[in-house]
Amino acid sequence: MTTDRTRAGTRVRRPGRALAVAAALLLTAGAAGVAVAAGGDGADGARPAAPASAGKREAAALTGTAKMFRKTTEDVRFTFDAHLAAADDKRPDKATGTFEFVHLDKPGGEGGWAKGRIDCLVTGGKVATATGIITETSPDARMRSLKGGRVGFSVHDQGKHDRVGYSWAATGGPDGTKKLSKCNSAAPFEKVEKGTGDFHVLPWKVPYPTA
Template sequence: MSRTTSPRNRNYPRAIAVGAALILTAGAVGVAVASGDDAAHPGKARSASPTGAEAEPREAAALTGSAKMYRKTTEDVTFTFDAHLAAKNNGDPSKATGTFHFVHLDKPGGEGGWAKGRIDCLMTGGKVATATGIITDTNLKEIKGGRVGFTVHDQGKQDRVGYSWAAVGGPDGTKKLPKCTSSAPHEKVKKGTGDFDVVPWKVPYPTQ
């Protein structure tokens, strides 16, 4: 298997290859994000209670779900997200909470790497989400405590996923990655293995 989830990296030593589980999605904090439409996910909109009183506002943004990445090899790569930005924190994506988990094996049930951690930033625009998080537990000790980023494009049928280390071969445990930073969602979800759900962020545009 490779050092990273990227299918092009084939030349790493086996010891590094086995330590290859890499994941999840993000976008730059300073980048302008298009405002989301509740119509994209009508079930997420505010609703009235049976008594006629208005329910609490829906969360400001969210990224949830789990799926395997498409591969032509035997590699088994899975990303799982449960990231949320509360309505009260709509103006501050760095107050997002939740978890991420990724696994990269050379084959189902085979050797590889894994990591999980806590979300520390989440931004969504329409059906695209970017998030970052800190790795809190992993079998690759050199990346524990580092920040990684993820990007997800929720397309309804075959979603796409990107990750901050896509162009460099693998996460290196850096703590310098800015929050909500990741790559384009270049990978495809393997059909029938799951999907992701993105709740659009209502950007707090200035009024004056």
């Protein structure tokens, strides 16, 4: 990720036949543009989950913040506050919330950051995949060019031994693409540095159709 002199200031149917049932499920997933990810909320910077509506728990959530493990002085952090309301349990592409990420050469040093709004969330067990649109960045030209682009994230919630992935894992940095499909990201390969935070995944209860 390119750098600038700005210090990162992030706070970072019910169909009658079996065939129709199967088709309905595929159409539901296709509308969201996602595949179900394979397979809490609390301290360490995690934000509280959105209140459930009509007495129901929300359909899915990804919350928390943490620093990625590095052998260098780099300071790389991710923050998520993503929620899928109970009323939208069949539409992962109706998820709402925010994300932030920051990459500095050292804590408090030079680097870049971006934040944005969540536009898709799928969770399965303790794994989450989400995407969002970048709405704000640090001021250098390279980062500003990312505005309006979609980025993806994945998290494996392992109880303070979490892992994180992101859609630009193979390209060296986000490129501002608008072509990335919703809820699409690389596998969660990065380790969270111990003691820097924690992520929490609320599993999605897949709304399978019934005959």
